[in-house]
Amino acid sequence: MPNAQFEHKWGMVADLDKCTGCQACVIACQAENNIPINTKDYFLQRRAYEWIRIERYWEGEYPNVKARFMPVLCQHCENAPCEPVCPVFATYHNEEGLNVQVYNRCVGTRYCINNCPYQVRMFNYWHPNWPARMENQLNPDVTVRTRGITEKCTFCVQRIRRGELKVESQGGNRLNDETIAGGNYDPACVQACPTNALMFGDLMDDNAAIKPYFDDVNAHPGHGEHDRETRGYRLLEEMATKPSVIYLKKVDQYPLPGKGGH
Amino acid sequence: MPPLPPTRQLIPLALAGLLATAIVAFIVVVLFMSWFSNPPFGWGNAPDQPIPFPHTVHAGAVEDGGHAIQCEFCHRNVTTGAAATVPAVEVCVICHKQINGANAKADVAEPETLINIQRVIDKHADGRPIDWERVHRMPDHVRFVHEAHLRFLTQGEERVVTLPVGNEEPMTLPVPVQEACTVCHGDVAHMEEVQPQDGQSLKMGTCLDCHRENNVSTDCTVCHK
Numbered sequence: 001m002p003n004a005q006f007e008h009k010w011g012m013v014a015d016l017d018k019c020t021g022c023q024a025c026v027i028a029c030q031a032e033n034n035i036p037i038n039t040k041d042y043f044l045q046r047r048a049y050e051w052i053r054i055e056r057y058w059e060g061e062y063p064n065v066k067a068r069f070m071p072v073l074c075q076h077c078e079n080a081p082c083e084p085v086c087p088v089f090a091t092y093h094n095e096e097g098l099n100v101q102v103y104n105r106c107v108g109t110r111y112c113i114n115n116c117p118y119q120v121r122m123f124n125y126w127h128p129n130w131p132a133r134m135e136n137q138l139n140p141d142v143t144v145r146t147r148g149i150t151e152k153c154t155f156c157v158q159r160i161r162r163g164e165l166k167v168e169s170q171g172g173n174r175l176n177d178e179t180i181a182g183g184n185y186d187p188a189c190v191q192a193c194p195t196n197a198l199m200f201g202d203l204m205d206d207n208a209a210i211k212p213y214f215d216d217v218n219a220h221p222g223h224g225e226h227d228r229e230t231r232g233y234r235l236l237e238e239m240a241t242k243p244s245v246i247y248l249k250k251v252d253q254y255p256l257p258g259k260g261g262h
Numbered sequence: 263m264p265p266l267p268p269t270r271q272l273i274p275l276a277l278a279g280l281l282a283t284a285i286v287a288f289i290v291v292v293l294f295m296s297w298f299s300n301p302p303f304g305w306g307n308a309p310d311q312p313i314p315f316p317h318t319v320h321a322g323a324v325e326d327g328g329h330a331i332q333c334e335f336c337h338r339n340v341t342t343g344a345a346a347t348v349p350a351v352e353v354c355v356i357c358h359k360q361i362n363g364a365n366a367k368a369d370v371a372e373p374e375t376l377i378n379i380q381r382v383i384d385k386h387a388d389g390r391p392i393d394w395e396r397v398h399r400m401p402d403h404v405r406f407v408h409e410a411h412l413r414f415l416t417q418g419e420e421r422v423v424t425l426p427v428g429n430e431e432p433m434t435l436p437v438p439v440q441e442a443c444t445v446c447h448g449d450v451a452h453m454e455e456v457q458p459q460d461g462q463s464l465k466m467g468t469c470l471d472c473h474r475e476n477n478v479s480t481d482c483t484v485c486h487k
Contacts, residue, residue, distance in 0.1 A: 094481045102482045104403045141344070142487060143403040158405070158487045165410050 009097035009203040018197035021069030028192030036128040051153040074153035075243030082112035106149040156187035176205040309395035321451040415442035426471035
């Protein structure tokens with residue numbers, strides 16, 4: 001059904017040059033989205049819930065070694081491998097370019113998790129639980145997922161909806177950077193990032209800060225990386241998943257011997 | 263072991279058949295009950311409140327012996343936020359500081375009513391909340407925003423819509439808040455106890471019918487997030 005409300009295509013830019021790997025986004029996401037607290041056991045079993053995670057790579061050999069950080073979250077692929085494998089349509093693409101996970105439809109087959117090349121989908125192996133009294137800090141806008149279903153980053157859709165309602169109630173007609181100054185509909189990770197390494201916006205908004213990066217990457221798809229004017233690239237571009245998240249390469253001022261500047 | 267007579271041989275089969283019938287019947291009954299009942303309270307009965315609260319007296323029309331207090335006077339978040347909110351005891355005491363046993367006219371209030379009012383005042387004096395029981399409950403994966411729905415019903419230019427809830431008659435919008443509430447909650451102002459079954463069933467089909475009718479988005483993330 002054509003609907004005036006759907007005139008968005010949400011996207012994110014992660015500037016690796018600014019990312020310091022501080023994990024503030026991980027904590028912010030944990031708090032915003034009612035994610036259970038990960039214990040040591042969860043990590044050892046490789047079953048930790050992290051809708052956004054900081055991947056760490058070492059470059060070089062000791063003592064000339066550098067740590068590289070990369071925040072990885074659901075890429076909200078336009079051509080998402082997780083979507084066609086779901087037998088119950090619990091995950092689908094909506095008109096705003098979001099890869100949606102409907103918790104109450106999910107039956108926990110985990111096909112989507114296995115088909116996701118970015119490893120950003122989490123399965124609830126346990127009933128979520130928090131230390132007593134911490135249950136009062138749960139975000140009322142977000143569902144507490146039960147055991148046996150898959151969950152993942154939603155681009156904080158509850159904040160987008162809240163922004164839309166706010167704009168509507170103020171008589172505005174469209175949610176963008178201008179109607180809500182300062183991007184109050186930003187996901188928690190973007191809001192928490194101390195170095196502004198993460199940027200969020202609407203690709204259908206011509207004034208969005210993320211727009212030039214996407215235009216550049218889209219203009220030189222596939223392996224045309226060297227033709228690009230910006231440092232932008234997509235994760236696993238050769239898989240043609242068309243992610244809605246773009247990464248900007250790190251510019252290394254003091255590269256390791258024998259390494260390039262990127 | 264000699265073979266059993268033919269009739270005896272059928273006994274295990276018959277038992278298995280009975281068991282299968284019992285299991286199927288059980289499942290059918292459970293499905294039937296869960297479809298037609300209001301999940302937390304069985305067949306739609308209102309839960310017992312810690313202190314009886316007659317909406318008839320508070321919100322009912324003056325000619326019916328009520329005080330016609332507007333819905334949003336107590337449920338004051340309803341026009342601004344997601345939850346309508348149940349008022350704090352302080353809101354009760356705004357009126358009941360004056361309206362209580364000490365200065366009530368004996369012929370107006372029954373003794374039982376005065377006791378209940380005194381319990382509200384005592385709660386306030388103790389600084390403790392009243393543990394009201396929730397009547398309209400949504401599953402945890404549904405997020406309903408009162409503000410947006412009341413804005414649709416109570417604001418905007420004059421228009422006639424047919425809502426697939428309530429009596430399904432054409433309705434001229436905007437309407438006052440009190441009338442807007444009755445669309446889903448039923449005529450609460452004339453309910454001694456708020457009964458979930460007197461309002462809408464609050465099943466997902468009800469929501470979807472209305473969203474489709476009024477060309478509102480039916481994307482899952484509108485309600486499930």
